[in-house]
Amino acid sequence: MQSQDNTMTDPSNETKQAEKAKQKATDPAIEAGLERLTPERIKKTINQVLEKETGPRFKAYVETCMRCGLCAEACSYFLSNDRDPRFMPAAKVKNTIWEMLVKKGEVSRDFLREAVRISHLECNVCKRCAMYCPFGIDIAYMMLLVRRICHKLEITPQYIQDTVNSHSVTLNQMWVKDDEWIDTLQWQEEDAREEFEDLQIPLDKMGADIMYSVIAPEPKFQAGLIYQTAAMMHAAGIDWTMPSTPGWDNSNMAMYTGDNEISGRIAKAFFETAAKLRVKRIVMGECGHAFRSVYDMGNRWNSWVMPPFEVVHALAFYHELLTEGRITIAEKYKKKVTLHDPCNVSRGRGLHDKAREVVNMVCEDFVDMVPNREHNFCCGAGGGVINCGPPYKGERMVNNRNKAEQLAATGAEVLIAPCHNCHSGLEDIIQHYDLKMEIKFLGDLMYETMEKKIYKPGA
């Protein structure tokens, strides 16, 4: 406990760590990209984006901000860095896009290096600040605009750019090959049949009620999650299917690098896969950004006001399974649990109350973290931040101190994080700050506690 207190309260130590981490993290993609830039190209690109790709919305944000500073309290980065003004949301705008606007695109390479850092590593585009600005100014939108400019200047951080390259080539985030995907599903099916006689993971079943989709990290290194879902689908007797062809991955890192064209392509392939299978609706695993991609953003890039299919996040799906009695809980989970509300399904879709109902149906002892629901602090990993990779992990941990303090205050033994990005980021936090907590997906607990029925058709 002593060591934990030290790391969490000694700011000088943390600042030193941050400086060290910053010096170490020279990103080859950013540096090489900056080398290639000429002042003419910088100016032309910035002005093209500002003039052609923005409109009255951006203009209104710039003209309306009264520099009141109320957004500061919203931001985990500001709170984790001892209220350093540079980390407040409006300052991030001031140090990136305002400056580009004022200088009409005539900015230096050093300025751009800072702009990449601020927009990609010091903002999770979680939109909490939009709830703390009296005028509802969307600073996340402006940070994504900065990332768009960085993308067009080809100075996106290496790791996240690689995931976009993978999306572009394979339509999934992790270079999963077509045969590996099918092979993984069949492997999980085979394993699960030892527990559930006749269990199937139906591939390409035309006209199924539900297309189930996951993000590429699941087949890549968390195949057990697919197993668990298959078990739930089987026990509940759901008419479901998974696509065998590209378009199965609902993740979308291009959405976070400003590569809007590829982002739109990914979402389109995803919806076309569902359309081809003529499913009634799409259910997706516990991922937040993927939900944002197909529910809120990818559809817009394809000129759909709302997604062309009903898209159901795992939280809402579990709620449905439990309240309809399709799955019953054999014995409630005993340990004291707390719940992290991921920005993209809570602030992004209002699923926080349903999530609490599910947790209370599954667990005996639930304690809320404070703040919670729409006001929950960000995991510090989402919005593409964790995807910028290991070189930046050190500074990410410094920037997440606030989250560690919030988690520690709950006194819970188990942290439920129903989002892949949050899950990975929070796992890092628990380890770094030595919090005595286990981390789980809600599906882990559903699977652990549910009645493991063997479904018999017609029975």
Add this chain to the structure above:
Amino acid sequence: MNSFIAFIMGPMVWISAIIFLGGLLFKFIGIIQSVRSKEPYVFSYLTVKHSLRSIGAWLIPFFPKSTRLSPVYYGISYVFHIFLFVIPLFLASHIVLFNEAFQISWPALNDGVADWLSLAVIAALVFFAIRRQMVPEVKYLTSGSDYLLIFLVALPFITGYLAYHQWFAYRWMVVAHVLSGELMLIMIPFSRFSHMLTAPLTRAYMGSEFGNVRHARDW
């Protein structure tokens, strides 16, 4: 000189009122047209219900969490904005002028009360200026134009207060008061004072995104 004063006290009042109202109207039309041609998606998500829900929530004192985290600043700011409109509109000597021009009148504030309210507005502006120096995150964002805006609002209230008490150079103080009032009105459409028009619009859009798409609260 007299003709200059006559111009300031006469036609210029009309000109500044027209620039103020016309400028805001022009700006509003410009925004709508520009949204239509460049970002029509805004209309796909904007709903009256969720716009009003969000604006309404943010008008209730200390209802949004953000306002509870900075209660002093928010409280002063809230009262300041009310007084900013109430004082000029309900001042007896202003109502007399409206009556002369349009033959309409309405109940006036007691002069003594208005006097204290004006002092409160000036005090609030002093608070805003000091806050810009004292609170690090606000100081970080502050530039000269922020002080200029504070000064522009303070000027009509300071000159009005001095003119009312007739402590010195009454006639010149009245001229300065009218001139500074005109300057402020003219500046509204062309400066960040225009947040009186744009803030409800940005709030409405964010309120609609939250209410209509995100099914979440934005306060």
